[in-house]
Amino acid sequence: MSAEIKLRTKGEGDVRDITADAAKAVSDSKVKDGIATIFVVGSTAAITTLEFEPGLVADMRGAAERLFPKGIEYEHHRRWDDGNGRSHVRAAFVGPSVTIPIVKGRLALGTWQQIILLEYDVRPRERTVVVQVVGR
Amino acid sequence: MSAEIKLRTKGEGDVRDITADAAKAVSDSKVKDGIATIFVVGSTAAITTLEFEPGLVADMRGAAERLFPKGIEYEHHRRWDDGNGRSHVRAAFVGPSVTIPIVKGRLALGTWQQIILLEYDVRPRERTVVVQVVGR
Amino acid sequence: MSAEIKLRTKGEGDVRDITADAAKAVSDSKVKDGIATIFVVGSTAAITTLEFEPGLVADMRGAAERLFPKGIEYEHHRRWDDGNGRSHVRAAFVGPSVTIPIVKGRLALGTWQQIILLEYDVRPRERTVVVQVVGR
Numbered sequence: 001m002s003a004e005i006k007l008r009t010k011g012e013g014d015v016r017d018i019t020a021d022a023a024k025a026v027s028d029s030k031v032k033d034g035i036a037t038i039f040v041v042g043s044t045a046a047i048t049t050l051e052f053e054p055g056l057v058a059d060m061r062g063a064a065e066r067l068f069p070k071g072i073e074y075e076h077h078r079r080w081d082d083g084n085g086r087s088h089v090r091a092a093f094v095g096p097s098v099t100i101p102i103v104k105g106r107l108a109l110g111t112w113q114q115i116i117l118l119e120y121d122v123r124p125r126e127r128t129v130v131v132q133v134v135g136r
Numbered sequence: 137m138s139a140e141i142k143l144r145t146k147g148e149g150d151v152r153d154i155t156a157d158a159a160k161a162v163s164d165s166k167v168k169d170g171i172a173t174i175f176v177v178g179s180t181a182a183i184t185t186l187e188f189e190p191g192l193v194a195d196m197r198g199a200a201e202r203l204f205p206k207g208i209e210y211e212h213h214r215r216w217d218d219g220n221g222r223s224h225v226r227a228a229f230v231g232p233s234v235t236i237p238i239v240k241g242r243l244a245l246g247t248w249q250q251i252i253l254l255e256y257d258v259r260p261r262e263r264t265v266v267v268q269v270v271g272r
Numbered sequence: 273m274s275a276e277i278k279l280r281t282k283g284e285g286d287v288r289d290i291t292a293d294a295a296k297a298v299s300d301s302k303v304k305d306g307i308a309t310i311f312v313v314g315s316t317a318a319i320t321t322l323e324f325e326p327g328l329v330a331d332m333r334g335a336a337e338r339l340f341p342k343g344i345e346y347e348h349h350r351r352w353d354d355g356n357g358r359s360h361v362r363a364a365f366v367g368p369s370v371t372i373p374i375v376k377g378r379l380a381l382g383t384w385q386q387i388i389l390l391e392y393d394v395r396p397r398e399r400t401v402v403v404q405v406v407g408r
Contacts (some may be wrong), residue, residue, distance in 0.1 A: 268373030
């Protein structure tokens with residue numbers, strides 16, 4: 001059973017906590033024992049887990065900029081002038097989805113572990129995150 | 137229900153779009169509501185999603201070389217002289233699989249989002265990718 | 273069906289092979305055709321696959337330190353003085369889980385491909401890894 005989370009991001013560096021929305025999809029599904037896959041549609045955003053607090057959100061931005069800098073050449077820009085080569089590469093390295101066990105009807109997350117959407121695109125985007133629940 | 141994709145890569149830096157093969161496995165499974173896990177067997181290749189165009193393929197190669205360079209020492213080489221320490225480390229960081237929701241019988245990918253196999257090994261390899269579909 | 277793997281790590285840089293425990297959970301589940309999600313609870317450890325040998329374990333440590341160094345500023349430390357900003361960022365980039373197909377009752381891993389827990393926290397931790405099996 002799938003649900004969609006729709007959100008509008010502010011563009012590059014926006015990090016959003018989507019745990020409550022994912023938990024609601026799990027609850028609505030009535031699945032007690034299974035998995036939930038949280039997947040972002042599109043190739044310039046990523047999903048992972050993080051302790052969602054402003055310091056770590058800044059640290060995630062810093063790491064992305066350090067590893068995949070804005071100021072270097074991207075071949076992507078030779079064909080497309082959207083200037084977001086780094087966005088694609090960052091998203092591909094982190095990955096578009098996370099899969100989390102559902103145990104006794106709840107996501108098996110730690111207390112300080114939230115599901116986050118990382119917006120890497122250079123402009124605000126309307127994002128669709130699919131939460132797919134499989135189990136019984 | 138599982139299917140196998142077999143392919144022969146050209147070695148380091150080869151990036152292959154396996155979306156059509158994964159979509160065929162989903163279609164053959166008749167599953168309308170579920171997930172597909174696309175998993176590469178072996179520890180020197182990785183799977184993620186990317187807008188599959190030559191510029192980004194080059195950018196993914198550039199990022200891998202910048203982050204996990206060829207020219208530094210790898211302890212792996214002290215025990216094995218296959219010279220592919222960087223291949224293992226790159227593959228472990230990106231990860232061996234991606235899991236994608238199946239909604240109304242189709243993979244919930246964006247239009248510009250393809251499933252790719254990243255070959256990181258230093259020599260051509262015969263690769264087996266398992267597409268496992270779970271749902272109903 | 274879910275099982276828990278409990279282990280005590282030695283803190284930063286500890287890498288543990290949990291393949292046998294995950295395989296036992298798959299075997300106990302009697303599932304022949306499906307997937308297993310191996311997920312670490314908490315936000316300072318990660319799961320991926322690796323050829324588990326001491327050289328590559330050292331190389332994974334080296335890469336983590338090179339990409340997300342100990343010696344730089346982390347905003348996380350302004351709010352929390354546990355000094356583990358790098359641990360969170362490393363864990364979020366690698367990711368908390370891996371999902372692996374189960375084919376004919378067995379994990380579809382390569383011979384030299386093990387499931388590993390990467391401990392990134394700066395102190396020893398009691399870890400819970402959930403192995404969730406879905407299929408039939």
